[in-house]
Amino acid sequence: MSTADITLWKPEPAVLIHQALGKAGEEASELAAILFRCTIQGLDSSDPGTGKWNRKALFDEIADVLAATQWLREVINDELDQSRIARKLAGFRLWQRMLEEDARQAKADEDAYQCPICTVAITVAITDDDNCATDIEMGTCHAACLEGSPVVDLETGEPIEGKAGTFRYGDDTAPEGSANV
Incomplete structure (x- = not known):
């Protein structure tokens, strides 16, 4: 085994810093x-073993991390970049707005x-301006989706x-007398 196979390192020598890093x-x-x-x-579920609510456990651990990182910052003479925190938080809030819009x-x-x-292939919503036709079995469809289908007298x-009669979807009125099959 050569020394190139492993990374040579030694632990943090200052005991207090070592312990603060480990605790964090x-x-x-x-x-x-x-x-x-x-x-x-x-x-909003609970741990099946302890019965402790996940939400409560989450906030307990957030508090522990905040305390441990604050202690670490004090021990190593805080060099925290506040502008980085602000940029990161702004990015998270932008991401949140994007996710909320996607959900809407x-x-x-x-x-x-x-x-x-x-x-059948993709999800295509019919909008008020779409040109539609009525299929005898499927109901309202895009007129273009029914092109080439036979036309029958509904009576x-x-x-x-x-050709089958078409209508603008937003008019909510299918033509009388013919439909695609």
């Missing part, structure tokens, strides 16, 4: 553990009427010549 690391790992438990089990859009998409033909079910 220990508390950070405990916080990581409860963060993962909250992610897996849910923030996903909810709006769930509530929108979907073309039953388009949704008799008999095939007829020509």
Whole structure:
């Protein structure tokens, strides 16, 4: 084995700094553990072994990490970059707004009427300005999705010549007398 196979190092020699670093690391790992438990089990669930609520455990560990990092900062003569904290927090808040907007859009998409033909491959909501036609089995569809389909008389079910009647979805009125099959 050559020395290139391992990294040679020695532990922090100052006992107080060594202990403060170790304690901050220990508390950070405990916080990581409860963060993962909250992610897996849910923030408002409880630990099946102890019965302690995940939310309470999370805030206990956040408090422990804040205390341990404050002590570490005092021991090593704080050189914390406050502007970095501000930039990071601004980034997290921007990310939060983006995620909230995505959630609002996903909810709006769930509530929108979907073309039953388009949704086989992708989710395509029908909007008020879309040109639509009515399929005898599927209901309202994008007119373009029904191109090439046979047209029948809705009264008799008999095939007829020509194109299916179309309508603007926002008008909420399908034409009478013909539909695609």
